[in-house]
Amino acid sequence: MRIAMAQINSHLGNFSANADKIIEYTKKALDRNCDLVLFPELALFGYWTSDLLERPSIVAAQDKELEKLAKKIPEGIGVLFGAVTHAKKTDIKYFRNSAVFLQKNKKPKFFHKELLPTYEVFDEKRHFAEGELVKNVLKFKGKRLLVSICEDIWGWGEAWEGTRYVNNPFRALRGEKFDAVLNLSASPFSKAKDERRLSVVQKTAQYMKCPLVYVNMVGGQDELVFDGGSIAVDKKGNVIAESSYFEEDINLVDIDSLEGGIRPHNLTSLKKKDKDLEAFRRAIALGIKDFVAKNGMKKVHLGLSGGIDSALVACLAVDALGPGNVTCIAMPSEFNHQESYELAKQLASNLGSKFYSIPIKDPYEGMLKAFEDNISKEDFGLMNENLQARIRGAFLMAYSNRHHSMLLTTGNKSEYATGYATLYGDMNGGLAPIGDLLKTEVFALSEYYNKEYELIPRRIIDRPPSAELRPDQKDEDSLPPYKVLDKSIEKIVVECKPATTKVDKEVLKMIYRNEFKRWQAAPIVRVSKHAFGTGRRFPITNAAIL
């Protein structure tokens, strides 16, 4: 049996476009003589359904599209894709996360997800009732196939801090014979996720003693980036097919001959360190691209300071949208070195992007005077630093208003953790592309961009990082060295471990103290196991600094 793995980029809520794509890829599969075509989880609805499911009018629209789609299925192929379906009247929730099997002129068959992830960015028990994996048997063309959906194959231990799957639904199927396990996924990217994914795919295939065909979604959705990388393994766990990452793909696998396509240029061919960086680059570029396009925009802009964070965001934005759609704006003050301006200008020129400059000295002095004349006069302090950042933020938003362009914010994860960023200033923006990269990762990815030639002027990388908001300021005057700081952030935020060292404890306090800033932060493109954003729900009011 020949199976097509159709790794598509669904658009959340755009049911007709998603249905068209399902038909388009079904035809491609038919052209390639496939018996069956697999699509990702919720391919028709789009993933991160969340509270859209509280609007019955929305599910009704998907249902209608599903009916229309059923009539368009061509002869000679089975089509299996994810969709929202209605739960039983005795279920606690109204919906199910299902796989729908369609064939021309036959009644549709439904299979329901059993393990509903409810941790980190996942809220599935908020809206979905549980199915039973043991019931998900699809008999088709003489084969006995087991239909699983995403999390169903992740039940081999602790899934996340606070969630352990003691009742792995595959245990109830031990010893049963299947010709293959199918898995429809919408599994978002995070660092080295492909390795963890391969591991659960292999464990499941080995446990069930049959091949496993795994199809993942691709595309950006707010904070999440689905990275594709669909895969098929034989019963021993050997990879027999692997699809591209971060782009739509259709790939074939035969579960009898155990032959399939292995994409030549996928990430797997890279060495570990480069692989992680290339994955970051592609994940963030796709995150930007889809966020901008799926929200009906074309252009972005950012404040380019001559520092490394904004330099990296500019590179990623150009990767995502092309230089013609990216505008860089320098806003030098009396505290910026002339070199910063020159470096920003040089980078914009290297990228081929538009470049503007607005000196902020006069507006800053004007606003300061107005405040001090009318309220209070004090020595230079935090207020003066933040005021500069907020004036810049206001200019960047003025550019948004005038030029229908989306502002990208340039903060990194180390800044978000420590609060080393100005709320309503440099935190302004529609999306935070590198908000989940630690500063040390920002350096590494910048070096990676410079691998072939000096795209980012060397001095941008080499100069000691500075916010340049007061004379001779350096980040390390107020923060631990980034190498040390990032280790603590990784330990506390990503791994949820207790603070043990002196630096850890200092960092922990900063993290809690700045919860109020992150509450109001732009969506952050998630590239780690635990990003700031909706996957990390901490209170502002909280006395447990532990």
Place this chain on the structure above:
Amino acid sequence: MRIAMAQINSHLGNFSANADKIIEYTKKALDRNCDLVLFPELALFGYWTSDLLERPSIVAAQDKELEKLAKKIPEGIGVLFGAVTHAKKTDIKYFRNSAVFLQKNKKPKFFHKELLPTYEVFDEKRHFAEGELVKNVLKFKGKRLLVSICEDIWGWGEAWEGTRYVNNPFRALRGEKFDAVLNLSASPFSKAKDERRLSVVQKTAQYMKCPLVYVNMVGGQDELVFDGGSIAVDKKGNVIAESSYFEEDINLVDIDSLEGGIRPHNLTSLKKKDKDLEAFRRAIALGIKDFVAKNGMKKVHLGLSGGIDSALVACLAVDALGPGNVTCIAMPSEFNHQESYELAKQLASNLGSKFYSIPIKDPYEGMLKAFEDNISKEDFGLMNENLQARIRGAFLMAYSNRHHSMLLTTGNKSEYATGYATLYGDMNGGLAPIGDLLKTEVFALSEYYNKEYELIPRRIIDRPPSAELRPDQKDEDSLPPYKVLDKSIEKIVVECKPATTKVDKEVLKMIYRNEFKRWQAAPIVRVSKHAFGTGRRFPITNAAIL
């Protein structure tokens, strides 16, 4: 048996303070000759635990406090309070939401919550494993008591759009004899919630044919306000005790004689319309008070425009913190009527609050010139309106920085829905006190403030609402009349109903189009069944405008 209902204000994560309070109220109960004292759900931990439970170090600190507390229980009384406990090794989650029963020199007893709300602001299945109500029998001093926790008594139908409790855990107990059902709650306030609460309390008592004693938490926690109003009913559902609302209280009830305290000045004595308004007033004032105090602050300030929204926020802030802790700042521009300034000043004087004024004409013209000289010149438009709002926002934050004062933002729910607010401008602030009041409710509550004398100058209420960001602007130039608009918002946002009328459809589009602004909004004090904020999780990227 004499039971004390100890309705305390727990501080999330402040385990030692919460334990001290439990001891303090236990002694009060003992002084009043009570056999048993009941505290709210999670009284020791504080409610809205959320991802604090992903840090084992935090739960360990609560466990330690629990041990210490057990040793301090005085002789002669049973103490029942809520705490986080550890789940069984076979549970999917690591923790349970439990009631702990302590007596001097006796082993503690534990009872676990069965119904775990996972909808709206509640995420309990994210961290808690389910208990079984049928096991929650407490035998004490010859009485047979059933211990339930909050949601356990809410299983009489649909709990929320998308959640129906088909398996009400009380059904398994039908016919069993108890001397009373006890319920420990952390049930947040929303409009008329006390009525729905009374209804489930009564249903449960009638079903179990015994009295029910219900103790609710009180206090503000970020978006949530717990309103207290602890209650006891007899087996017919007649109220035999009712505690104060929005303040700590200890009240008594005897489950044999069916006598208890009815607080004379609680909300129930007010007429329906005034009751709702008084509840709004007290909920929001408590929300402000606890948010400010529990975050270690004392003072707040706000931009006072001469419009009704900021006027109402000023009144509420003064209610919460006293006039000496509230500073009002007017920031007139060329588009503000002189009358607006005079009215703002008058109100500040009526309230007895500090009042400043910073004219924004010069800063606005300076920033506009800098932008237009360096980027692009265009006719007056949205950019010019937003720039004014952002300059004001920057001044207000400058005041925060200089005077260690928390900015309150003044937007209402109608504005948040339609996006009629400037991100990084008037949306700036640490808390949005009236962000869950529709504009029509803002009017009603303002009138309520003026009931006895003209606290809010009459013209503030009577003038047609205007943002005053361009000449002769009126809200109703760009929005439907508020009466019509608010009906649509109520229907779509609060009731989750489909858009049917022309206005509904227009409003629906505005709501979706402005999701990106709300993603970055300050915490909103929740006073309706469905507020904007963490209880409403909609994507930014979404094509289903339905």
